[in-house]
Amino acid sequence: xxxxxxxxxxxxxxxxxxxxxxxxxxxxxxxxxxxxxxxxxxxxxxxxxxxxxxxxxxxxxxxxxxxxxxxxxxxxxxxxxxxxxxxxxxxxxxxxxxxxxxxxxxxxxxxxxxxxxxxxxxxxxxxxxxxxxxxxxxxxxxxxxxxxxxxxxxxxxxxxxxxxxxxxxxxxxxxxxxxxxxxxxxxxxxxxxxxxxxxxxxxxxxxxxxxx
Numbered sequence: 721x722x723x724x725x726x727x728x729x730x731x732x733x734x735x736x737x738x739x740x741x742x743x744x745x746x747x748x749x750x751x752x753x754x755x756x757x758x759x760x761x762x763x764x765x766x767x768x769x770x771x772x773x774x775x776x777x778x779x780x781x782x783x784x785x786x787x788x789x790x791x792x793x794x795x796x797x798x799x800x801x802x803x804x805x806x807x808x809x810x811x812x813x814x815x816x817x818x819x820x821x822x823x824x825x826x827x828x829x830x831x832x833x834x835x836x837x838x839x840x841x842x843x844x845x846x847x848x849x850x851x852x853x854x855x856x857x858x859x860x861x862x863x864x865x866x867x868x869x870x871x872x873x874x875x876x877x878x879x880x881x882x883x884x885x886x887x888x889x890x891x892x893x894x895x896x897x898x899x900x901x902x903x904x905x906x907x908x909x910x911x912x913x914x915x916x917x918x919x920x921x922x923x924x925x926x927x928x929x930x931x932x
Contacts, residue, residue: 724749724762727769727786734783737818744814751794759870760793764856768792771852778903780845784824787811788831788849798874808832841902851906857894857917858901858910864917881929888925891918 732741752762768789779785788811795806808829815825827845834846837854841847856867875883894900895918901907 721762721766723766723769723773727772728790731783731786731790735787735815735820735824737815737820739818741818744818748790748794751796754796756798756874757796758873759867760796760874764793765790767855768852771855775848775852775903775905778844778848778905781824781827784827784831785845785849787815787828788835789852791828792832792835792849792853798877804833804836840897840899844903847902851901851903851910854894854900854914855906855910858906858912858914859917860913861917861920864921868921884925884929888922891922891925894918895922 728741728745749762752760752765769786772786772789776782776785791807791811792804793807794810795803797803797806800806811828811832812825815828816822831845831849834841834850835853837850841850856864859867871887872883878886895915899907899911900914900918901911
């Protein structure tokens with residue numbers, strides 16, 4: 721977890737927050753370790769931070785981008801549809817309490833909300849956060865397949881037919897975009913493989929549905 725420890729200290733210092741945030745860091749890591757999570761775990765957070773370290777030079781406000789990555793899945797209740805809003809609010813409350821300036825807090829909250837993935841990101845830092853969150857779509861085939869298995873495990877309580885229908889809609893919505901990745905770097909690195917992974921996943925769902 722050295723990557724996460726270093727990330728926290730870098731982000732905290734970059735925001736100019738008071739204290740060291742040890743308790744908040746522990747609370748966030750505890751959230752990512754919740755037993756109902758199978759993909760949205762500390763492993764996902766660490767993967768996001770690893771990507772951030774490779775792409776931080778693209779950020780206009782690097783501390784806010786890093787903070788948003790820490791908070792973007794802080795609240796993850798499978799029965800709710802406002803997790804990003806709840807996570808953004810948690811970030812706002814906690815960062816206000818440690819003296820982070822209001823404009824930085826607003827940027828962090830907006831970046832967390834961008835990970836709802838309902839609209840294409842417009843601002844450079846939004847593009848970076850969203851691309852990092854979606855990097856798994858362009859992962860090597862075996863990693864993408866593991867991601868799909870983990871998502872199914874998270875939603876194990878959803879009947880198979882309903883899950884396949886909803887999952888297919890989500891995957892197709894990304895395929896329908898002109899660009900999955902909107903930063904030039906991640907587009908170059910991941911776009912083609914992401915489209916291949918998504919197409920194969922959609923076809924696999926269609927095969928399952930046809931056989932059932």
